[in-house]
Amino acid sequence: xxxxxxxxxxxxxxxxxxxxxxxxxxxxxxxxxxxxxxxxxxxxxxxxxxxxxxxxxxxxxxxxxxxxxxxxxxxxxxxxxxxxxxxxxxxxxxxxxxxxxxxxxxxxxxxxxxxxxxxxxxxxxxxxxxxxxxxxxxxxxxxxxxxxxxxxx
Numbered sequence: 001x002x003x004x005x006x007x008x009x010x011x012x013x014x015x016x017x018x019x020x021x022x023x024x025x026x027x028x029x030x031x032x033x034x035x036x037x038x039x040x041x042x043x044x045x046x047x048x049x050x051x052x053x054x055x056x057x058x059x060x061x062x063x064x065x066x067x068x069x070x071x072x073x074x075x076x077x078x079x080x081x082x083x084x085x086x087x088x089x090x091x092x093x094x095x096x097x098x099x100x101x102x103x104x105x106x107x108x109x110x111x112x113x114x115x116x117x118x119x120x121x122x123x124x125x126x127x128x129x130x131x132x133x134x135x136x137x138x139x140x141x142x143x144x145x146x147x148x149x150x151x152x153x
Contacts, residue, residue, distance in 0.1 A: 015071075016063070016067040017064065017067035017068045017070070017071045020060055020063040020064035020067055021064045021067075021068065021136070021137075021140065023060050023064075024056075024057045024060035024061055024064050024133075025064075025133040025136060025137055027053050027056060027057050027060075028057060028129045028130055028132075028133045029130060029133075030053060031050055031053040031054060031057065031126065031129070032126060032127060032129070032130050034046045034047070034049050034050045034053065035047065035050045035123065035126050035127070038050060038112055039112070039123065042113075044112070044113075047112045050105075050126070051102070051105050054098055054101055054102050054105070054126075055102060057098055058095075058098045058099065058102060061091075061094065061095050061098060064091070065091045065092075065095070068087065068088075068091065069088075072084055083139050083142060083143060086135070086139055087136060087139050087140065090132050090135055090136050090139075091136065093132055094129060094132045094133065094136070097125050097126075097128055097129045097132065098129065100121075100125050101122055101125045101126050101129075104118050104121060104122045104125070105122065
């Protein structure tokens, strides 16, 4: 394929929001898996990786959120449909949970070896991110499938 044709195709098919959303949303299940391994094994290396993954997710979230807002405004003219409200609220909730878990972990580096309120808050907030990204993906899939169906009618 000639480079010009390749670049043209990339320009037409590159969707920043889809890439950013899949990147951060794909790391959350891995984060939860490592957290569960750390919880049941007591191995601090797995829990340390949880922190690294959460930081990467937190760095990717603004790109995903802002590109989603931009797509909503350009592709859907900022339509006030419930699906967009849900996705915006879930995106904010995901950011709050990520900031909360990272803050707890930075504040108390031994949080996983303790049994207090911070320990359980850390675990529950980390686990809480999983259903949030599942719902974000579900609603994004509904939007994406709707667009594909419109093209073939």
